[in-house]
Amino acid sequence: MSGILVHEWLSRHGGSENVFDVLGGVFPDAERWCLWNESEGRFSGVHETALARTPLRGHKAAALPLMPLAWRALPERDADWVLCSSHLFAHHARFRGAAREAPKLVYTHTPARYIWTPELDGRGGGVAARAASALLKPLDRRRAAEPVAIAANSAFIADRVARNWGRDATVIHPPIDVARFADARPTDETDAAVADLPRDYLLGVSRFVPYKRLELVIDAGVASGLPVVLAGGGADEERLRAYAADRRHPVTIVRDPSSILLAALYRGALALVFPAVEDFGIMPVEAMAAGTPVVGNAVGGVAESVIDGVTGALVHEWAGEDLRAAVERAVASSREACVRRAYEFDRPVFEARIADWVAEKTA
Numbered sequence: 001m002s003g004i005l006v007h008e009w010l011s012r013h014g015g016s017e018n019v020f021d022v023l024g025g026v027f028p029d030a031e032r033w034c035l036w037n038e039s040e041g042r043f044s045g046v047h048e049t050a051l052a053r054t055p056l057r058g059h060k061a062a063a064l065p066l067m068p069l070a071w072r073a074l075p076e077r078d079a080d081w082v083l084c085s086s087h088l089f090a091h092h093a094r095f096r097g098a099a100r101e102a103p104k105l106v107y108t109h110t111p112a113r114y115i116w117t118p119e120l121d122g123r124g125g126g127v128a129a130r131a132a133s134a135l136l137k138p139l140d141r142r143r144a145a146e147p148v149a150i151a152a153n154s155a156f157i158a159d160r161v162a163r164n165w166g167r168d169a170t171v172i173h174p175p176i177d178v179a180r181f182a183d184a185r186p187t188d189e190t191d192a193a194v195a196d197l198p199r200d201y202l203l204g205v206s207r208f209v210p211y212k213r214l215e216l217v218i219d220a221g222v223a224s225g226l227p228v229v230l231a232g233g234g235a236d237e238e239r240l241r242a243y244a245a246d247r248r249h250p251v252t253i254v255r256d257p258s259s260i261l262l263a264a265l266y267r268g269a270l271a272l273v274f275p276a277v278e279d280f281g282i283m284p285v286e287a288m289a290a291g292t293p294v295v296g297n298a299v300g301g302v303a304e305s306v307i308d309g310v311t312g313a314l315v316h317e318w319a320g321e322d323l324r325a326a327v328e329r330a331v332a333s334s335r336e337a338c339v340r341r342a343y344e345f346d347r348p349v350f351e352a353r354i355a356d357w358v359a360e361k362t363a
Helices: 015-026 060-072 097-101 127-143 155-165 178-182 188-194 215-224 237-246 259-268 282-289 320-331 335-343 347-362
Strands: 003-006 031-034 081-086 104-108 149-152 202-207 228-233 251-255 271-274 294-297 312-315
Touching: 003 015, 015 081, 015 347, 060 127, 081 347, 104 347, 127 155, 149 155, 149 347, 178 259, 178 282, 178 335, 188 259, 202 215, 202 259, 202 282, 215 228, 215 237, 215 271, 215 320, 228 237, 228 259, 237 251, 259 282, 271 282, 271 320, 282 294, 282 335, 294 320, 312 320
Parallel strands: 003 031, 003 081, 081 104, 104 149, 202 228, 202 271, 228 251, 271 294, 294 312
Antiparallel strands: none
């Protein structure tokens, strides 16, 4: 059976891009489409929508009002099914020709957060964004009624799909390259980079943006008396440095680590502290693959991968004694149990489940 894979825009890095990459391997004969491709060569042979040929290419906020139109203006194609990888409007996709009547399936990373859950995404807080949200919600809900089936990347997102779109969703957790972290070995680069780090530290990893709540990683360090390493980069760095200085707590920042260095940072940490409310949370699984337990948020997708008291600790109150006890509980976790748990989210698990799901829903 011939199919079409659809994604939003394509960047060099990103969790949803990783899923799209794996989908291309599962369905190697499928044609691939995106809004525009700015992946710097990572993805080749992917067709682009008409938006890619306008000055709006690459300008996500400015192009947003036209994205639903772009997805409805796709050309004539012949396909037996269409699978959309969606975190904004990709599930609106409709081709002309035989593909228009083909079964459409959606793998959703989330219904658009800054439309449906702006409290979790600062991009939805402005006056213009709220006005656009009021107009786009009814349209988005109608388009979400079109697929013959929807899969969600976590039970947390499946619940959001039910509330926002009124649809049931099958949970298929995203693929993690577990071996890349479980089998990583030290190199000269990693040895030099970690030489000046504290011997025992708590690790926070993400983009430095407010909704990632990295100040709570510093709070965990204060509560447990352990130094903190923050890996990543972004506009929030100055605020995080000031936050640590106000609390007189040692924080080391490692800017934009390579994947090899990130594996070494995971491996050297006593625990990864991950306070963000995430749709699934790939980094906690990566950390567990490296044998490192996780202090994670009890709200969100992380609660589906981290087992409290076995591979880490889940936190409801990010302060005081609760936070100190959570760090202590996580650090006591078995590193072997962490690795075993990570393999439950390994790439082959996703590949088998998504292939079976597509076959079942398009039979």
